[in-house]
Amino acid sequence: MTVINTQIRETLFKEVSPEPLAFFRIVFGLLMTFSTIRYIANGWVTEFFVQPEHYFKYPYFHWVQNPGEIGIYLLFGTLLLSSILITIGYKYRFAAITFLLSFLYIELIDITYYLNHYYFVSLIAFIMVFLPAGNCFSIDALQKGETESIPNWTILIIKFQVAVVYVFAGIAKLNYDWLIDAMPLSIWLPANSHLPIIGGLLKLQFTAYFFSWFGAIYDLFIVFFLIYPKTRKVAYFLVIVFHLSTSALFNIGVFPYVMIALTTIFFDKSFQINVVNRLKKWFGYKTNVVTTHSYRPIMKTVVSTSILIFTIIQLAIPLRFLLYSGDLFWKEEGYRFSWRVMLMEKAGTVFFTVVDKDTNKKIEIVNSDYLTPNQEKQMSTQPDLILQYVKIIEEDFASKGITNVEIYADSFVKLNGDFSKRYINDKVDLTKKSYHDDLDTWILPNN
Amino acid sequence: MIFKKVIYVLFIAVFMLSCSNENTGNPKIDIDKKALLTNYADNLIIPAFEDLYLKSNTLIERFAELKLEYSEQRYNKVRQAFSDLRNSWQYCSAYGFGPAEDVVLRQTLNTFPTDTIRIKDNIASGTYSLVTSSNFKAKGFPALDYLLFNVESNTQESVFTDTKVLQYLEDIIKDIKTNIDYVRNGWQSYRDVFISKTGNDAGSSLSLLINEFVKDYELAKRAKVGFPLGKSSSDVLPYHFEAPYSMNSSRILGFNLQSYRMIITGPENNDLTKTDNLYEYLSELSVTRGDALLADVILEEFDETIGLLNKMDIPFRKSLELPTEKEKIEALYKNMQESVVLLKTDMVSAMGILINYQDNDGD
Structure with missing residues (x-):
C-alpha cells in the first residue's frame, strides 16, 4: 500500500512545465468568451430568462431565483468579463471563482436548458478554481513573476x-x-x-x-x-x-469546438511550450522567474x-x-x-385537467398560458418537470381562490422508433405526488 | 498498428450488422424534400392564398354595390361573398409562416370570439385604429360574422344604410384585403426562399410548415371546439364558436379539416400513390402502430373526425343545448385531441424536425 501510495504521490506532485496549463487556460477562456457572446447575440438571455413566467428548478436548488432582466444581464456581463480575465490571466483566482459562480447561477435558474456540455463546463470551471493556471504567461505573472513549474x-x-x-x-x-x-x-x-x-x-x-x-x-x-x-x-x-x-x-452549438479545443490537453507538452513561447515572443512578453513553491x-x-x-x-x-x-x-x-x-429521440404531448373539488368543474389547461414552447417540450417527457408544472398550476389556481383541486394528465410519449404510448396514469391525482414518490405509482411502464 | 486494426474490424462489424438488419428501421428514405416543398408551394399554398385573394376581391366589389344602394339582394350577395371568403380561409390558416407571419395573419383575420361591445363602441365613436392588436377582436371575419348576420330582418335596411355601420364594415373589409394582398403578393418572392430551405433545422421550410400545421391544428381543437364546449371554463360558451351568428361553425371546421388532411396527402388529396407529399415521406419512415403505418394512422384519424363532423346536422351553437348533440361535439373534441398527439409527437419526432434554435445536447 505504502509503495503504491508513494508512487501515486510522486506522480501527482511531480513538477512539470506550466505551459500546458497556461495554454489550457487561454483556450478555455477564449471559448467561454466566444460562447457567452454567442448566447447573448442569439437573444437567448431574453428568450430563456426574461420572457418565461415560470421556471423549472433543480432539485435542492429551488432557492435559486431569476434575478430579473437587469440582474440576468449583469450575470451574463460578469460571465463575459470573467471569461476575458481568465483568458488574459488577470486576477486569475478571483476570475475563476466569479466565472464558476455566475455560470452555475445561470444554469440553476431553469432546468429546461440542462445540457451535458454545460455540466461539463461547470466541472472544468470548478477544477480551474483550484489550479495555478494564472502563474504562467498571464498578467498576474507579469506582476508577480512567472512560475517555473506546476504539480x-x-x-x-x-x-x-x-x-x-x-x-x-x-x-x-x-x-x-x-x-x-x-x-x-x-x-x-x-x-x-x-x-x-x-x-x-x-x-x-x-x-x-x-x-x-x-x-x-x-x-x-x-x-x-x-x-x-x-x-x-x-x-x-x-x-x-x-x-x-x-x-x-x-x-x-459550441460543444464540438469545446471538445476539439480542450482535448489538446493530451498533447505532448512540447506543443504547448512551443506555442506559448512563440506567443510570448510575439507579444514581447518578459517576466522574472520565481522559484517554484513546494x-x-x-x-x-x-x-x-x-x-x-x-x-x-x-x-x-x-x-x-x-x-x-x-x-x-x-x-x-x-x-x-x-x-x-x-x-x-423522445417527444411527448400532455394535456392537464384541473378538477375543482368544491364545484366538481373540470378545467383543461392550455400549457402555452404557463410555459414557453421550450419548457413545454422538456416538461412533456420528464417526470420531475411534470410534477413541478402541476405545482405551478396548483398555485395559480390557489391564487385565484380555487384551493381544493385535483390535477390529472392525459399524456403520451414517443421514444426512438416506437409509436407514442400513454405515459402517465390518467387516474392518478398528480397533486398528491411528490418528487420523492416512486415513479411507478404514476408513470406507466414502457411496453 | 492496433489503431488501424480496430478501425478495420469496426468497418466489417458494422457492415455485417447493417446487412443482417435490412428489415428493421428505414429501408429506404427516398423523399426529395425540394420536390415536396415545390409541390406544396405551387399546388397547395400559393393556390390557397390566390383563391383567398380572389374571394376578397369579390367581397370588396359586392360591398361597394351594397354601399352604393341597399337592396336585400345586394345584402345577401355580400353575405355570400363573405362566407365564400371565410371558407377559403380555412384552406390557408395552417400556413402561418413566411409572409403570413409578417402580418400575424391568423390573429388579424380570425380572432374570436369577437368583442361585440368594442365593435359597437368603434362604430359609435367612428375613431379607431384597426391595426392595433387591441382591435384584433373587433375586426376580421368574426366581426363580419356578427355585423352581417346578427341582424333582424326588419331592421336590415336601416342598419345597412347607416353610414357609420357602412364605414366600419368598409374599413374591416379593406383591412382584411390589405393583409390578404400582402401575403398573396409576398408568396411571389417567398416561394423561392421556401423551396430552397430544405433542411430540418428550426428555420427550414419543412420545420415551419410542420410547426405551423401542428400549432394551427391544436388551436382549431381548442378554440373552435374546446373553448365553446367549456373545456377551459367548465361552462359552455356558445358565442365562442368561430361563426356563431351565421351558425356556420361546424361547416367551416369541415373545410379546415379537409385542408389539414391535404397537408398530409398533398394537393392530389384522393390519390395516395402521388409522390412528393408528407404521406409519402411519413410512409417511408416506416413508423408503425401494430401493422398500420403512421401516415395511415394519421389519415384514418382525420377521416374519423371528418366523419363525426358530417354526422352533425345541427349547428354547433344550437347543439350545446341538446345533450345528445353536445355529446357528439365532445366525441369530436376527443378525436381531435388524439390527432394532436399523432401530429405533435409521433409525426414531428419521426421526421426529426427541430422546433427551436436552442442548442441540443451534443456529442
Missing part, C-alpha cells in the same frame, strides 16, 4: 475529467437501441438528407449503423489513443473529423484526498442510475449528469 496533478485532473466524459458517453451507447436498431441516428441522419454530397449517404441505413458503432467505439477508446503517443496524431485527427461532422449534422506534507495529503473524493464522485454520479429500477430512457431516473448525449 502534475493539475494537468492530470483535467485529462481525467475529459476522459470521464468520453468513456461514460461511450458506455451509455452500449444499449440495444443504439447498437442494434441504430436509434436515434436512424431518425436524425435521414432528416439531413438535403445536405450536398453526403445527403445521399445519410439516407442509407448503413450510415446510421456506421455512425452508431463508430460513435460508441470512438467515445470508449479515443482518450486512450490520445494518451498513447504513437496514435495521438491520428486520434486527434479523428477528434476533429468526428466533432466537425456532428457539428454539421446536429444542432449542438507543498508541505500536510497539503499533499489534503490535495490527494480531495482528488480521490472528486474522482469517486465523478465515477459514482453517472452510475447512480443503477440504483433505480426500470427503463432509464422512459423514466429518466439518473439520466442527467451522466454524459448521456444524443442517446434518444
Whole structure:
C-alpha cells in the first residue's frame, strides 16, 4: 500500500512545465468568451430568462431565483468579463471563482436548458478554481513573476475529467437501441438528407449503423489513443473529423469546438511550450522567474484526498442510475449528469385537467398560458418537470381562490422508433405526488 | 498498428450488422424534400392564398354595390361573398409562416370570439385604429360574422344604410384585403426562399410548415371546439364558436379539416400513390402502430373526425343545448385531441424536425 501510495504521490506532485496549463487556460477562456457572446447575440438571455413566467428548478436548488432582466444581464456581463480575465490571466483566482459562480447561477435558474456540455463546463470551471493556471504567461505573472513549474496533478485532473466524459458517453451507447436498431441516428441522419454530397449517404441505413458503432467505439477508446503517443496524431485527427461532422449534422452549438479545443490537453507538452513561447515572443512578453513553491506534507495529503473524493464522485454520479429500477430512457431516473448525449429521440404531448373539488368543474389547461414552447417540450417527457408544472398550476389556481383541486394528465410519449404510448396514469391525482414518490405509482411502464 | 486494426474490424462489424438488419428501421428514405416543398408551394399554398385573394376581391366589389344602394339582394350577395371568403380561409390558416407571419395573419383575420361591445363602441365613436392588436377582436371575419348576420330582418335596411355601420364594415373589409394582398403578393418572392430551405433545422421550410400545421391544428381543437364546449371554463360558451351568428361553425371546421388532411396527402388529396407529399415521406419512415403505418394512422384519424363532423346536422351553437348533440361535439373534441398527439409527437419526432434554435445536447 505504502509503495503504491508513494508512487501515486510522486506522480501527482511531480513538477512539470506550466505551459500546458497556461495554454489550457487561454483556450478555455477564449471559448467561454466566444460562447457567452454567442448566447447573448442569439437573444437567448431574453428568450430563456426574461420572457418565461415560470421556471423549472433543480432539485435542492429551488432557492435559486431569476434575478430579473437587469440582474440576468449583469450575470451574463460578469460571465463575459470573467471569461476575458481568465483568458488574459488577470486576477486569475478571483476570475475563476466569479466565472464558476455566475455560470452555475445561470444554469440553476431553469432546468429546461440542462445540457451535458454545460455540466461539463461547470466541472472544468470548478477544477480551474483550484489550479495555478494564472502563474504562467498571464498578467498576474507579469506582476508577480512567472512560475517555473506546476504539480502534475493539475494537468492530470483535467485529462481525467475529459476522459470521464468520453468513456461514460461511450458506455451509455452500449444499449440495444443504439447498437442494434441504430436509434436515434436512424431518425436524425435521414432528416439531413438535403445536405450536398453526403445527403445521399445519410439516407442509407448503413450510415446510421456506421455512425452508431463508430460513435460508441470512438467515445470508449479515443482518450486512450490520445494518451498513447504513437496514435495521438491520428486520434486527434479523428477528434476533429468526428466533432466537425456532428457539428454539421446536429444542432449542438459550441460543444464540438469545446471538445476539439480542450482535448489538446493530451498533447505532448512540447506543443504547448512551443506555442506559448512563440506567443510570448510575439507579444514581447518578459517576466522574472520565481522559484517554484513546494507543498508541505500536510497539503499533499489534503490535495490527494480531495482528488480521490472528486474522482469517486465523478465515477459514482453517472452510475447512480443503477440504483433505480426500470427503463432509464422512459423514466429518466439518473439520466442527467451522466454524459448521456444524443442517446434518444423522445417527444411527448400532455394535456392537464384541473378538477375543482368544491364545484366538481373540470378545467383543461392550455400549457402555452404557463410555459414557453421550450419548457413545454422538456416538461412533456420528464417526470420531475411534470410534477413541478402541476405545482405551478396548483398555485395559480390557489391564487385565484380555487384551493381544493385535483390535477390529472392525459399524456403520451414517443421514444426512438416506437409509436407514442400513454405515459402517465390518467387516474392518478398528480397533486398528491411528490418528487420523492416512486415513479411507478404514476408513470406507466414502457411496453 | 492496433489503431488501424480496430478501425478495420469496426468497418466489417458494422457492415455485417447493417446487412443482417435490412428489415428493421428505414429501408429506404427516398423523399426529395425540394420536390415536396415545390409541390406544396405551387399546388397547395400559393393556390390557397390566390383563391383567398380572389374571394376578397369579390367581397370588396359586392360591398361597394351594397354601399352604393341597399337592396336585400345586394345584402345577401355580400353575405355570400363573405362566407365564400371565410371558407377559403380555412384552406390557408395552417400556413402561418413566411409572409403570413409578417402580418400575424391568423390573429388579424380570425380572432374570436369577437368583442361585440368594442365593435359597437368603434362604430359609435367612428375613431379607431384597426391595426392595433387591441382591435384584433373587433375586426376580421368574426366581426363580419356578427355585423352581417346578427341582424333582424326588419331592421336590415336601416342598419345597412347607416353610414357609420357602412364605414366600419368598409374599413374591416379593406383591412382584411390589405393583409390578404400582402401575403398573396409576398408568396411571389417567398416561394423561392421556401423551396430552397430544405433542411430540418428550426428555420427550414419543412420545420415551419410542420410547426405551423401542428400549432394551427391544436388551436382549431381548442378554440373552435374546446373553448365553446367549456373545456377551459367548465361552462359552455356558445358565442365562442368561430361563426356563431351565421351558425356556420361546424361547416367551416369541415373545410379546415379537409385542408389539414391535404397537408398530409398533398394537393392530389384522393390519390395516395402521388409522390412528393408528407404521406409519402411519413410512409417511408416506416413508423408503425401494430401493422398500420403512421401516415395511415394519421389519415384514418382525420377521416374519423371528418366523419363525426358530417354526422352533425345541427349547428354547433344550437347543439350545446341538446345533450345528445353536445355529446357528439365532445366525441369530436376527443378525436381531435388524439390527432394532436399523432401530429405533435409521433409525426414531428419521426421526421426529426427541430422546433427551436436552442442548442441540443451534443456529442
